[in-house]
Amino acid sequence: MSLNDKSPETSLNEKSEPKIDEQDVLPVPKPAYTAFTSRRKWFAIIIVSITGFLGPLTGNIYIPILPQLQQVFNTSETAINATVSVFMAIMAIAPLLWASWADFGGRKTLYLTSLLLFILANILLAAVPANIGALFVLRIVQAIGASSVMSVGAGTIADLVPPKERARAISYFMMGPQLGPILGPILSVIASGGHWRWIFGFLAILGSLVYLVILFFLPETLRCLVGNGSRVPMNGWFVQPHLIQRRIITEEEACNYPKPPKPSLKGYWSILKYKPVLLCSFNSGLLFAGFYGMSVTFARRLHDDYGFSHLEQSFAYVCPGVSLITGSLIGGRLSDHLRKRMKRKHPERYTPEHRFSLQLVGLAISMCGLLGYGWCIDKHVHVVAVFVFTFLGGFGMTWVFVVTTTYLTECSSGQAATNVAIGNFFRNACAAVSSVLISELTDKMGFGWCFTGLALLDIIGFAIVLLLMAKGPAWRLQWEEKKRGVAS
Template identity: 60%
Template structure:
C-alpha cells in the first residue's frame, strides 16, 4: 500500500524553505513551538463548548436544587448561549489590535473566577444567572482569538490543515460535555464547575508560561521570542522589525465597514445557514433516541460519539485537501488565491444536505437505528467540511483582522442556531419530521449559491477592498 501524500500535522506547521530569491519565511517560531501554540489554543477552545454542554444534562437536577420552574432553569442556558454568541465581537477586535495573549489572560481569568464561584457559593438563582453570564463572557474569546493565533503563525497554503486541528477543541466540547456531566453523580452538581475550574486553570498556566505573543503587528514573525518558556506579562511591547499594517482601533465603525465587505458577509451567512440546519439535527437527536427508540441516558451520551467522529474526520480530511489544492493554485497562478478553493465546499454542502434529508425521513419512518446514525454522520461530516473552509477563508480575506472576521462568522452561526432551536419543534409539529428536515436540508442550496458567487466574483471584490482600505 502506498503511503498517503496528505500533509500531516508536522507538515502543516513546518515552514517550507523559500526559493533563494525569497529567503524570509512566514514565521520565525520553530516547528516545535508552533505545534505547542496550536495545542494550547486548541485546548483552550475546548473550554467554552464544554461549559455549555456539560451543564445541559443536569437541568432537571438544577431545577430541583434551585427550586425554580423549567422556564427559569432553561433561561440559564439561553443567556449563556446569547453571551457566548455576541461577546467574541468584543474580545476579537481588541485581540487584533492589542495582542492575542492579553485577551487570553483577561478573558480566561473571568472564566475561572465564574466557575470557582459557581462551585462554592450557596444555591441562588440570581447568582446562577450572573455567574453563567460571566462564565460565557470569559469562555467566548477563544474561538475567534485562537483562529487569529493560527493565522499569525501559519502561512495560507498550510493554514487549512492547522485550522482543522484547532477546530477539534470546539468540536469535542459538545460531544464530551454530556459524557463529562456524569461526574456529578449522586446530585453532586458542583463538581462540574470544580472540574471546569481545574482544567481552566491548567490552560491558564500554559498560556502564562508557554504561549508567546503572536500578533504580527507587535512581534512580526516572532524573531525576538526565544526559548520555550515566556515571562508572564499582560501587555506586549512592539518588537516587530518588519513593517506590518497597524490594525484599526476597535469601534462600531470598524464592524460596520467589515459587514459591508461582501465576501466576509457571504461567507458568514453560508456558515450560518448550514449550522442552523445542522443544529436542528443536534437538538432533536437525543430526544429521538430516548423517546422513539427507548435508549437510556448512558446510551444516548455514547451515541454522540457518532457526530463527534463525523465532525473530527470531516474537519481533518477537508483541511488536508484544502491545503493540497492551495499548493496547486500557487503553482498555477504564482500566488495564493483563496477563492479558487471554494469549489470544494459544494461537495461538503451536498453531503450535509443528503444527511439531513435522510435523517428526517429515517426518523419519520422509524427505521432501524443504523441508518439514523449514518445520516447524522453525513450531516456532521459535511457541516464541518464546509466550516473548515469557511473559517480558513475568514482568516485570509484581506481585512487584516482575522480574529474579528472569525468572530463575525461565529455570531452569524450562533444566531442561526438560536433561531433554529426556537422554531424546530413548531415546524415538526406542523409538517412532520421528514418534510421539516427536507426544508432544513435544502437550505444548503442557498449555501451552494453563495459559493458560486464567491467563486465568480470573490477575488475581484477582495482586491477592490484591499485597494480602498
C-alpha cells in the same frame, strides 16, 4: 593630453568608488514567515487548540443534563432550553469585542483576560444556591469568558502558519473545539446521581490549568507587535509571564505587518459591509443552525423514542463528535491540496476563493444528513440509521466550516481574528435561535418536515458559494484598494 588619459581626480574617484559587477549583488533574502521553530509553532497550536476546547466543552457538557436541571430548578423545558440559547447568543456577540482587541493589542492578553472570567463564573455556578435567575446571569458570564478562543485562536494560527499550510493547521486547531461535542456529553456523567455542581467545578479546575499553561508557555504572536517572532524573549520552552505585550519591532519593520484600526462600532460596520466576510459568515450560520437543532434534540429523542439511559445518551454523542473531527481533517487537507495544485498549474490565476469548490460537496453531505435524521426520527426508523445521518450532518457541516475559517484568515490582511469572530457571531446567533425554537417547530411541524426545512436552507449556501467564486476576487481587490486609500 590625449582623450584616453585620466586626470588624478578621476583616478582617485575610481579607486574610492570601485565598480561592482551586477552578478556579485545578491538579493536580500525574504524573512521567514515565522521565526519560531517547528516544534515551538506546533506546541503553540496545541495550546490554543486545548483552549478552544473549553467553550464547546462548556456548551456540550451542559446539554445532556438539561432534564435534570429542569427538575432541580423547578422550571419548564422552554425556560431551561433558554439557558442554552442565552449561552450561544453571548458566544456569538462577545467574540466581536474580544477579537478586534486581539488584532490590535495582542493575542495572549485576550486569552488571559477572558479565561479569568470563565474560571470565576464556574466557581460561582458550583457554589451558589439553585436559582434560575442566577443560572442565567452566570451562564452569560461563563459564555463571555469562553467566547474569545475560537476567533483569537484562528488569529494565532494566521500569525504562525503561511496560507499554503493554513487549512491543515486550522483543521488541527479545530480538533480542540470539536472534541467538545464528543467529550462534553461523556464527561457529563459526573453529574449523575444529582451531582450537577461537579460539572462547573470540573470546568473551573480545567480552566485554571489552561490559564497557567498560557501564562508560562504561550508567546505573543501578533505580527504587528512582534513581527515573525524572532525577537520574542524566551528561555527554552518558558515564556516570561506578563499581561500586556508592547511592540518589540521597529517602526520600519511594523510597516510590513498590517495593523487594523482601533476597535470601534464604525470599524465593525465597515467589516460587515465587506461582502466576502458577510456572505461566508451568513452561510456558516445557516448551516450551523441545522446542525445545532440536530444536536439539541439528539439526546432527548434517544431517551424518549429509543429508551436510551443517561449514560447511553452521553456516549451516543461520540458519533457526531467523530464526524466533526473527520470532516475537519479531511476537508483541511483537501483544501490545502487544492490550493497547492492550483498554485502549481496556474499561479497567476489562483485566488483564495478557489477553496470554495470543496464547500459544494460539504453542503450536499450536510443536506443529506439533516433530511435523513429528521425523517428517521419522524418514522421511528432503527436507531442505527439515526446515527448514520447524524454523522453525515456533522461531517458536512465541519467540512464547510474549516474551508470558511481558512478563507476568513486570508481574505483581508491584518484582521484574521476579527473576520473569524464575525463568522462566529453568525454561527452562534443562528444556533441560539435554533436551540430555543426547535422544540416548538418539531411539535408543530413534525421532525420530518422541520428538518426538511433546515436542509433546504443549504440551497442558499450553494448560491452563496457560487457567488463568492464568481465575484469574490473583485470584491477583495476593491476592499484592499479602499483600505490603502484610507491609510494614505
